[in-house]
Amino acid sequence: MISVEEALKLILDTTPLLGMEKVDIITALGRVIGENIYSPSDIPPFDNSAMDGYAVKSEDTKGASKNHPAVLTVIEDLPAGYVAKGKIKKGEAIRIMTGAPLPQGADSVVMVEETEASGDKVKIFNEAETNQHIRKAGEDVKKGELVIPQGTVLRPAAIGMLASLKRSFVSVYQRPLVSILCTGDELVDVDGELKAGQIVSSNSYTLASQVNECGGILLLLGIARDRKDELEQKFREGLRADVIISSAGVSVGDYDLVKGVLQDLGMEMKFWKVAMRPGQPLAFGTIGGKPTFGLPGNPVSSMVSFEQFVRPYLLKMQGHTRIFRPVIEAIWQEEFVKKTERKYLVRCMVSKKEGMYIASSTGEQGSGILKSMVLANGLAIFPEEKEVIRAGEKVKVQLLDREAEQQEVAEY
Ligand code: AMP
Ligand code: MG
Numbered sequence: 440m441i442s443v444e445e446a447l448k449l450i451l452d453t454t455p456l457l458g459m460e461k462v463d464i465i466t467a468l469g470r471v472i473g474e475n476i477y478s479p480s481d482i483p484p485f486d487n488s489a490m491d492g493y494a495v496k497s498e499d500t501k502g503a504s505k506n507h508p509a510v511l512t513v514i515e516d517l518p519a520g521y522v523a524k525g526k527i528k529k530g531e532a533i534r535i536m537t538g539a540p541l542p543q544g545a546d547s548v549v550m551v552e553e554t555e556a557s558g559d560k561v562k563i564f565n566e567a568e569t570n571q572h573i574r575k576a577g578e579d580v581k582k583g584e585l586v587i588p589q590g591t592v593l594r595p596a597a598i599g600m601l602a603s604l605k606r607s608f609v610s611v612y613q614r615p616l617v618s619i620l621c622t623g624d625e626l627v628d629v630d631g632e633l634k635a636g637q638i639v640s641s642n643s644y645t646l647a648s649q650v651n652e653c654g655g656i657l658l659l660l661g662i663a664r665d666r667k668d669e670l671e672q673k674f675r676e677g678l679r680a681d682v683i684i685s686s687a688g689v690s691v692g693d694y695d696l697v698k699g700v701l702q703d704l705g706m707e708m709k710f711w712k713v714a715m716r717p718g719q720p721l722a723f724g725t726i727g728g729k730p731t732f733g734l735p736g737n738p739v740s741s742m743v744s745f746e747q748f749v750r751p752y753l754l755k756m757q758g759h760t761r762i763f764r765p766v767i768e769a770i771w772q773e774e775f776v777k778k779t780e781r782k783y784l785v786r787c788m789v790s791k792k793e794g795m796y797i798a799s800s801t802g803e804q805g806s807g808i809l810k811s812m813v814l815a816n817g818l819a820i821f822p823e824e825k826e827v828i829r830a831g832e833k834v835k836v837q838l839l840d841r842e843a844e845q846q847e848v849a850e851y
Contacts, residue, residue, distance in 0.1 A: 440712040440719075442823070443747060443782050449709050450723060450748050453730070454755045457613040457681065464601045467593045469654065470611035471758030476587040481577035482603055486541040487519075490572040493532040493554055493561055494523075494545035500567040508555075508562035517542065532561055541573055548572035580604075590758060612758035617655040618677030619646050622670060622688040622697055623736060626662045641809065642686040642741045646734075649745045653753040655682070665694040667703075674704055678729055681756070684749060687736025690720045697733050698722050706731055714823065715782045717806035718744040737806035743784055743818065746839070764837045769796035771819065775828040782823050786815035789836055789843065798836050816843040 441449075459473040488494065495511060503509040511532040517523050519538035527533060527544030534556075535541075535548060547567040555562045580586055586604065587597055593611070601609060626640040627633055640662055647657055658680045663673040665688060677683045688697035689711075701722060702708065708724040718740040722733030732749050734741045746764070754762040769789055777783050787798045801814035817836040821828055828834060 440714050441710050443713055443715050446710055446713045446721070446723070447748065447751070450730075450752055451755060453709075453725070454752050456758060457615060457756050459610040460613050461608045461610055463608055464593075464598050464606065467601075467609055467611050468595065468598055470593055470614075472587060472591050472593055472597075473589060473610040473612055473758065475585055475589050476601065476604060476606065476609070478580045478582055478584050478586050478604055480604075481582050482580040483574055483576055483578065485576050487574050488535045488537055488539050488541060488548045488572060489574045490548055490550040491536050492534075492548050492550040492552075492572065493563070494527060494535045494542050495532045495547050495549055495563065495567055496527060496529065496545060497547040497567045497569045497571075499530060499532075500547075500549070500563050500565070503563050503566050505564050508564050511561050511563060513556070513559050513561050515542070532563075534561075546570065546573075590760065592759065592761075612756075614654050614656050615681035615753055615756050616658055616679070617650045617682045617684060617753065618658040618660050618680035619643065619650065620660040620663055620673050620677055620683075620685045621646075622663045622665065622685055624665045624694070628662065641738055642736070645738065645742050645809075646684060646686060646745060649742065649750065650684075650753070653750050654757055655753050665696055667696055667700055670696055670700040671704065674700060674726075678704075678726060681729070682749070682753065683726070683729055683731040684734060684745075685732070686734045686741045689722050689733040689735060701726065701731060701733060713744075714780060715743075715747070715784060716777075717784065717804075718747070719781070721748065723748070735806075738809045739786070739812050740806040742812060746818070746837075747784070764839060765841075766820070766835050766837050767796050768833050769798035769817075769819070769836045771828055771830060771832045771834045772797055772799035773830050775800065775821070777821055777826060777828070779826055780823055783821040784818040784837070785821060786811045787817050787819045787836060788815060789817040789838065791844070796836070798834065816840040 500509045514525050514531050515533045517533050517535045517539045519536050523542035533542045546569050549567050553565045621640045621643045625637050627637045660673050660677050663669045688695045704726050706724040706726045711722050713721050720735045721744050734744045751762040786801045788801050789798045802811040817838050820835045
């Protein structure tokens with residue numbers, strides 16, 4: 440039996456990086472970019488007005504005031520999207536809209552609120568400073584600048600920036616194809632008829648959702664009976680994926696055949712048992728170089744093992760560097776008694792109270808109690824050597840879901 444930390448190291452030391460693919464920038468949201476993006480031009484590409492108003496020569500407004508306005512001749516009307524036909528000469532102005540290119544001869548923009556128009560004349564009530572209300576070419580991005588470095592996770596702002604840089608397609612790391620096989624004679628798919636002794640294969644659905652959440656592409660292999668030939672055949676089908684995941688049959692029961700089948704298929708077993716609860720049995724190794732995770736069958740063990748080991752693996756493959764859930768410190772709310780020698784990952788609800796996080800158990804912690812996982816937004820981490828965690832103690836909590844921190848009411 441090895442520690443969670445050792446298991447994680449063994450797994451992540453062997454994680455390969457997937458190749459790149461070119462995708463359109465809408466599809467690229469949330470993906471990791473595989474190239475450095477330099478700007479081919481200045482953004483904005485030209486000096487332009489930051490206001491609706493008048494483009495002027497600042498020297499023409501010297502001494503202007505409410506009582507003694509400067510009076511200029513308006514020679515043109517310039518909306519955004521067009522270039523001025525004329526050039527401003529002494530005593531002239533061009534009416535200009537936000538985003539329109541600064542006309543030649545102008546060095547300043549006066550906002551419309553500080554003016555009064557009548558006929559082809561405009562009164563300017565304030566002195567204009569040189570360069571006021573002008574957005575300079577390149578003030579956002581300079582030509583040649585590294586704007587989005589390789590390895591960046593693409594968020595909406597980056598997608599918009601790529602569009603500004605005229606990049607409709609970019610290279611991102613590929614998504615892994617992940618096969619999922621649930622094993623057990625007792626299992627029936629969700630719409631199947633449940634005979635005596637049978638249960639629905641809920642793991643098929645939690646695991647598929649977890650893979651989806653990490654950006655994997657699903658290769659669903661369905662359910663295999665606890666029979667060597669059937670398991671072997673299904674696993675062989677799964678080998679065309681980048682990552683193979685199975686659930687159940689990996690413990691020490693009479694019908695736990697998964698480990699043996701994986702070994703028959705040539706699996707190089709890296710480890711089998713991890714000192715954690717839930718989720719002790721977990722076979723990890725490679726078959727012909729393909730990473731294979733034999734997860735435990737109990738619904739919460741399967742989910743929590745996926746969280747700890749498969750999720751970081753899938754994220755790392757896709758070029759992510761922040762591959763772990765955030766861990767916060769919270770005040771534990773009630774006494775919890777545990778056995779030593781195993782790390783406990785306790786399903787809990789974290790909330791904020793007077794600027795502090797507090798956490799309490801979401802109920803029964805048996806590895807088959809999925810309900811307490813449904814209610815949980817975190818896993819409290821109780822170290823191996825601890826026997827009792829007392830109310831009021833500070834504990835570390837892995838946040839599974841930031842949804843719980845979203846607010847019902849806007850706050851500024
Ligand atoms: P096993 O590791 O095969 O002994 O399974 C451990 C427990 O997990 C048993 O109670 C199984 O019935 C249950 N189990 C196994 N596979 C699934 C599954 N796909 N969905 C829900 N429960 C499962
Ligand atoms: Mg079984």
